[in-house]
Amino acid sequence: MKALRSLTIFEIVLTLVLAVAFGVAFWGWTFVYDLAKPFLKAAGLSYLVAGFWILASVFIPNIIRKPGVAIVASLMAAFVESLLTHWGLMSLMWGLVQGIGAEIVFFIFAYRKWNLSVLILAAASSTVFSYGLDYFYYDYGALTLGFNLLQFFSYLVSATFFAGVLSYLLSQRLLRLGILDQFLIAKNQSV
Numbered sequence: 001m002k003a004l005r006s007l008t009i010f011e012i013v014l015t016l017v018l019a020v021a022f023g024v025a026f027w028g029w030t031f032v033y034d035l036a037k038p039f040l041k042a043a044g045l046s047y048l049v050a051g052f053w054i055l056a057s058v059f060i061p062n063i064i065r066k067p068g069v070a071i072v073a074s075l076m077a078a079f080v081e082s083l084l085t086h087w088g089l090m091s092l093m094w095g096l097v098q099g100i101g102a103e104i105v106f107f108i109f110a111y112r113k114w115n116l117s118v119l120i121l122a123a124a125s126s127t128v129f130s131y132g133l134d135y136f137y138y139d140y141g142a143l144t145l146g147f148n149l150l151q152f153f154s155y156l157v158s159a160t161f162f163a164g165v166l167s168y169l170l171s172q173r174l175l176r177l178g179i180l181d182q183f184l185i186a187k188n189q190s191v
Helices: 009-041 051-064 069-084 090-108 116-137 145-177
Strands: none
Touching: 009 051, 009 069, 051 069, 051 090, 051 116, 051 145, 069 090, 090 116, 116 145
């Protein structure tokens, strides 16, 4: 809580507005997932489209660059998604674990290093936590080790692109447009 007190009103508003927007986008992505799932599931590749749901826990903290933002942003996006999708309040559990996964990486780098590699690591950490929840929630222990590894690595590939690389590219584009000039991402461009 002490770390969250350091947030300015602009940072709080941006975090909440983006998180709500991501929550709505996550709802829309549910349709993409539902369309792709029948074709990918039999091969163990349904997670190739799941990495998008990790985007809020990586993108928003990359802009704000303060402790706790990954968890708050991910939870808020998941809450909005929970109101719109069939996953309901279980979305909050995924939001929490994904936010914690990213937050750990940002903490390790003391909220000072924000390059593409760190964003990819944060996405990967979120993937580990998220797949861990899926493992127990969906009883993946009944699946073979090979099938679990295939699912996990397809999730990792998806999250690397959708949460790590996409976060980096979007934030760089917004920086060039001057939209983020009042946030830490603009003040720490050399880091």
